[in-house]
Amino acid sequence: MTDTVVLWFRQDLRINDLPALQAATRDGQKVLPIYILDEDAPGDWSPGGASRWWLHHSLTALAQDIDHLGGTLIFRKGKTLSILRDVCEASGARAIYCSRRYEPWAGQEEQTLYKALDSDNISFKRFPGSLLHEPGSVLTQGGGPFKVFTPFWRACRRNEVPQPAEKPSVAWAEGIQSDTLDAWKLLPRDPDWAASWNEFWQPGENGAQARLHAFLDDTVSRYADERDLPSVDATSRMSAHLHHGEISPRQIWAMCEQKKLEQPHSDTAINKFQAELGWREFSYHLLHFFPHLPETPFKENFSGFPWQANETYLQAWQRGQTGYPIVDAGMRELWATGIMHNRVRMVVASFLCKHLLQHWRCGEDWFWDTLVDADLASNGCSWQWVAGSGADAAPYFRIFNPVTQGEKFDKQGDYVRRWVPEIAALSNKYLHKPWEAPAEVLSQAGVTLGADYPEPIVDHREARQAALDAYEHIRLSTAPSA
DNA sequence: TGAAATGTTGGGGCG
DNA sequence: ACGCCCCAACATTTC
Numbered sequence A: 001m002t003d004t005v006v007l008w009f010r011q012d013l014r015i016n017d018l019p020a021l022q023a024a025t026r027d028g029q030k031v032l033p034i035y036i037l038d039e040d041a042p043g044d045w046s047p048g049g050a051s052r053w054w055l056h057h058s059l060t061a062l063a064q065d066i067d068h069l070g071g072t073l074i075f076r077k078g079k080t081l082s083i084l085r086d087v088c089e090a091s092g093a094r095a096i097y098c099s100r101r102y103e104p105w106a107g108q109e110e111q112t113l114y115k116a117l118d119s120d121n122i123s124f125k126r127f128p129g130s131l132l133h134e135p136g137s138v139l140t141q142g143g144g145p146f147k148v149f150t151p152f153w154r155a156c157r158r159n160e161v162p163q164p165a166e167k168p169s170v171a172w173a174e175g176i177q178s179d180t181l182d183a184w185k186l187l188p189r190d191p192d193w194a195a196s197w198n199e200f201w202q203p204g205e206n207g208a209q210a211r212l213h214a215f216l217d218d219t220v221s222r223y224a225d226e227r228d229l230p231s232v233d234a235t236s237r238m239s240a241h242l243h244h245g246e247i248s249p250r251q252i253w254a255m256c257e258q259k260k261l262e263q264p265h266s267d268t269a270i271n272k273f274q275a276e277l278g279w280r281e282f283s284y285h286l287l288h289f290f291p292h293l294p295e296t297p298f299k300e301n302f303s304g305f306p307w308q309a310n311e312t313y314l315q316a317w318q319r320g321q322t323g324y325p326i327v328d329a330g331m332r333e334l335w336a337t338g339i340m341h342n343r344v345r346m347v348v349a350s351f352l353c354k355h356l357l358q359h360w361r362c363g364e365d366w367f368w369d370t371l372v373d374a375d376l377a378s379n380g381c382s383w384q385w386v387a388g389s390g391a392d393a394a395p396y397f398r399i400f401n402p403v404t405q406g407e408k409f410d411k412q413g414d415y416v417r418r419w420v421p422e423i424a425a426l427s428n429k430y431l432h433k434p435w436e437a438p439a440e441v442l443s444q445a446g447v448t449l450g451a452d453y454p455e456p457i458v459d460h461r462e463a464r465q466a467a468l469d470a471y472e473h474i475r476l477s478t479a480p481s482a
Numbered sequence B: 001t002g003a004a005a006t007g008t009t010g011g012g013g014c015g
Numbered sequence C: 001a002c003g004c005c006c007c008a009a010c011a012t013t014t015c
Helices: A019-027 A049-068 A080-091 A106-119 A149-158 A205-226 A239-243 A249-262 A264-289 A300-304 A311-318 A325-337 A342-355 A360-370 A376-387 A402-409 A414-419 A439-444 A460-475
Strands: A002-009 A028-037 A074-077 A095-099 A123-127
Touching: A002 A019, A002 A080, A019 A028, A019 A095, A019 A123, A028 A049, A028 A080, A049 A205, A049 A360, A074 A080, A080 A106, A106 A123, A149 A264, A205 A239, A205 A249, A205 A264, A249 A264, A264 A376, A300 A460, A311 A325, A311 A342, A311 A360, A325 A342, A325 A360, A325 A402, A325 A414, A342 A360, A342 A376, A342 A402, A342 A460, A360 A376
Parallel strands: A002 A028, A002 A095, A028 A074, A095 A123
Antiparallel strands: none
């Protein structure tokens, strides 16, 4: 029995169903919770602007939750190892527990910490808790990694998902010296582009639980039919909560299973939703076996793809000024709220890679900086999925027609009118293709193309053809290693 | 978790 | 009544 165990919070900002905390409570007399901001942490993917906003509020919430339970969350900034040593010395702790992370650099970092701390006689233990199935634990019959989602997910479902842990009863250690969160300057200023985000989001464990309950009690009834409609509130919006570990996937899983028992008719919708959790698992599984996924095409022949770097195109896309309303609406929703509806993500991503021939990594970087749910595994895998270079990816020639997609999934134009108000007065007939509207109609709607709203920066037909031609360059070097 | 090109069919206008 | 053409509607294939 150790006296005090340090609970090192990382991407697991919750109290409940946290194996590391369960273990710390079991093994120690007291638990000292700490969060470390290490800006020199390994890896090139330190949190982007939107993630930092979320992190600030999530940490605020966690500190409050711990405070209500009689503890104090300690904030420290600096090199992880030296902070951990420091904290052990200040508190007399001889053990540090944390949740695993799964990014490619994490294993190495955890190994290094383990060794260094071991030489100080401090035990360092890491625990699972952020995934349903540990990466590497789900394998094909032949013992290799799955490269296709469906069989992967089938194999996953053969494994039992453990019930979430009971609420822990924790004896918290006395607080030690701590930074203030505000001093970390995680929030944007000059300008504060997130000023209104508190209207959309409630980061933290309570917010995550509230969101999940709202989803399963109400939204899920629309999920099966309407989750593809960006103007409708029919998605779970759990991604950022999950990313920051404010809720565990097995808590979600258990709630889903319970809901299906209570309301058998919700079965189909909930299974679909659970399969989305499956894609998250699949992404981490792929990242585990293919650690270069965030930077390098999974299909090797794509490394020769003739991307055509063009800063003007990239900026037009980033700013929602491409002249294609559904694309611009999505990019503006992202900028304004830190999130974008999933259907529209596919459309804007396809547009960037195929219509504009910009490297998927440009999109990946932009999403990394602007999404509150930016997640290395999901973001990387999804961009490769869209670009066609990923595992079990969309075929390259699946090139979304932004007009058709708009007309199909935003039929009444509510989504476009919300985010692209300068063309809101156009009728549904032309809303998704204002360049086809007669001069008469445009002037009636008070729209001057090229002034109020851009002309399309590329012609769909030509761009589509150019994308297919570009693909020809690498198609024959396709050597899908059987 | 596409779209466009191409092929096929069948109704209707018309000489 | 018949052949011919047009074209929408649907199916198939191609990218």
